[in-house]
Amino acid sequence: MTRRPRKSGLVRSAAIICLLVGLGPVTGVAEVSVASPFTDNAVLQRDMPLPVWGKADPGEKVTVEFAGQTKSCAADSSGRWELRLDAMRASAEPRVLQVSGQDSKRSFANVVVGEVWICSGQSNMQFAAKSVPEIRVLERKAKGIRSFEVGKTVAFTEQDRLDGQWVDGPPSSAVALAFAYFLEEAADVPVGIILTCWGSSSLEAWMPRDMTESVPHFKTMVEEFDADARTRDRIAAILKGPKPWSQADDVFLRRQTNILYNAMMHPLAPYACRGLVWYQGERNTQSMFGMPKEPWFSRNSGMLKYGETLGQWIQRYRTEWQNDQMHFLITMLPGYYQEMPTGPKMGPEHPASHSWAWMRESQLKAGELGNVSVANTVDLGDVKNVHPKDKLPVGQRLALLAVRDTLDEDVVAEGPVMKRVERQGDHLVVHFDHADGLTTRDGEAPSGFWLADDSEKWVEARAELKGRTVVLRSADLAKPLYVRYAFVGKPKVNLVNEAGLPAYPFRSDSFAP
Template sequence: MSKGLSVNAMFTDHMVLQRGVEVPVWGEGADGAVVRVRCRGEQVETRVENGSWMIALPSIEAGGPFELIIESEGHSIVIRDVLFGDVWLAGGQSNMEWPLSEAQGGPAEIEHIHLPNLRYYDVPKVAYEDRAADGAAHDTAHGAAHSSSWKVCTPEHAGAFSAVAFYFARQIIIEQGVPIGIIGCNWGGTSASCWVPEHVLTDDSELRIYADEFIEIIKNFDPAAFAIEEAEHNVALAEFNRKHAAGLRGKELGDYPWPIPISPSYFLRPYGVYGTMLLKVVPFGLKGFLYYQGEGDTHRSLLYDKLMEALIGHWRALWNQPKLPFLFVQLPAFGCNGNELGEEWPLLRESQLIVTERVANTGMVVAIDCGEREDIHPINKKPVGERLALLALEQVYGQSVESSGPVFHSLKIADGKAILSFDHSGEGLSAGDFPLTGFEITDDSNVYVPAQAICKGNEVEVWSEQVQQPSAVRYGWANYTEANLVNSFGLPAGPFRTKRVRT
């Protein structure tokens, strides 16, 4: 039986297509059939080969709404209310996934929201593709086929939008006046290794540990034992969801049932959701990537910069755009279940900083002040999204704004004090209305002690009576920190150490 005309599931009413570039449109049909695509007075055509077709619409500037019409062999598909603007893919794990309805101030935003130029598409969460008789991909974790469609930002739909992506998009619309489409492609708990193909891990002697570890875990997989564990987990999850739906939070809600029983179709397996989710988006036209992830990789903080370089490079290669902007969020403060002074999170934050130094067309939001001691899911998402917007406005849209907090530049020693100078200080450094905190100092012993610190213009003087001959300083160097250095724009400095042992 020959295939009927169809278009990829991402092409639905209310979608946003990328302005100013050739836009791929693709689908399936009968071999040899001519497919014509029309929009805004432009028409292109191609033939179906091996059951598939793809065309590229000529560059179209921002605007709409329009209709996208696809025709073949007497059949037509009409997609309505199409806008041209900028499309950003919002990737990562739970803090990117976190919905506006559960963010601080989110319900109040939703009640009065009306942003017709903001559209959102949520990539279906498919853990493992088991092709059923109907050819649909099924999520074996939930036993049901999934679909999605573009949603307009209205009170009816906005609560399910990523809060970070919403605040980002709203600010870009305000400043640039173009429609914004967000593609949510994220899943809580995922490692960055889940979002790359197998060869990216296995071809590298260091990164292959992600694949080897999973293979070792499942080599003696017992389906019967797994079925029992999964049933018990599902009961606990149902109870958690019941409490959550009832509005319980904090201790009354309890912790999310974790860990999830592991099987070969485990949604957190390496290179899993890369195939079941990310590839479903390729090659939909994009302006750039937004990314908020890292919590799932703090057990390998020193490998994270290499993993992220590989991810960024491969994602850009998928879209055949080696300079596609990649903007991401540095991990905020978190108490790590009582291990507040640990180094796992500061080391990963340093890895994230290293990525910005090595990889062109990347930018990092410092969110150290947006974390919570007891919750890995801080609900204050507005500043995170708006800082991502500042990065985009400066680095991508060329707007004259300051998008960075203070960045350590140099260290000098004078009169028993360490004097640190900073770039991006604005009109001067401060700690707002509070004493400056977060600095530690050491001599050649490399034993750091808490230090006193004061701001002087674009410099910070740091000292301690316990250290007579200082040699190095570090700032915000703990899993949970209340470090509070900001510039005159109110943007925070990220954690750093002046004696970095890797570059």
């Protein structure tokens, strides 16, 4: 029999430390561990290499077996190991994923292969499926959907592990469930949803700390957070204290900078997935220009800087996931109106008001990146309720985009998109893409169009459908120069294509807000 060499003092010390911090008992050799997203009932992403990773003794050989594949690697000097399984076709056949170390073995049962999406954001992503009757019906009909819901917490530094496990059933989120249902219906493969979201969270809450190098306002926010001993002490006390947290403590945690990413997103990377569905932005609408002095929880990008920041965030996540093709589905903020302290106060239907129209424009700016799609919800929402219940069409439209843009299916997934605006004397002609069967839902003239000249005074337009175009006039303007469509807080719009999908909001002017 070959005798194993004695472990070095360094390895013995590491084992003792693991015991002291509660990572598990030490019995001579540390058991091989596997990253948190690997549990029973997991869904693995089809058609792409699959990273599998975890911890073991430095230098220890780790072997992963699944679906006829056997791959091995050695843990590095820090004890981290990572290997990649070859890409596999979708399969609903339940199989066992086995991970073996030198003296230990982990097995995960009922593992399938299909489409995996992360669903993240704030309260409208968290919004419960049980609160939407139309989606509760889907929950009962769902067959091939599994979910992994990440426990809500924060951390001062990037974590390796998180709370959660795969279950053979749909997610609790209304939007995530509807998205998964229609995606599974179209793809006919298992669909796995990783739900990691928390109400009131800003984009900056989900940003890794190293983005301070490229995002100036985020650098300021992190520096302020680091210097705020009172806030950091309160966070530490909440984390050490009893659960459930009080409502005040819960809100305090989720409104912080960076620390949601550390605890609820970083441990997921680089779990193979098709992409990430992002329903967030309400928190960043608290100002137009960003970083107001008060209240503290309003310190973020604001609406105008959100688009550029979101684009950088997307690129950074692709780096984290080691996948420059990782797809992002952005959920446009729906109709709603809150009076802003800046700008004219003209109400929810006037394009001169400072409103969520500017946030939607920022979200569409991120859509200019490759492998990013924006689901149009401008016809949805509630003028007074920031948490509208019309979540079913949101999930449907996100799924249509995923089917077209990631599964390469020939489906109509977008409503009309402004292609160009033509000036013709006393009127403007708006030309659209994705405009087959251009019509209105109610059979009336198109609504939601406003015109202006260089005076920047906006007047409602009289609109007329002509083929794939809309012709705009106003008795108040002899020579209109610019048009805004649905560029208000809560627009009343009816323009759709033959698929019933609404036209995207736009403006042809470059006036500063």
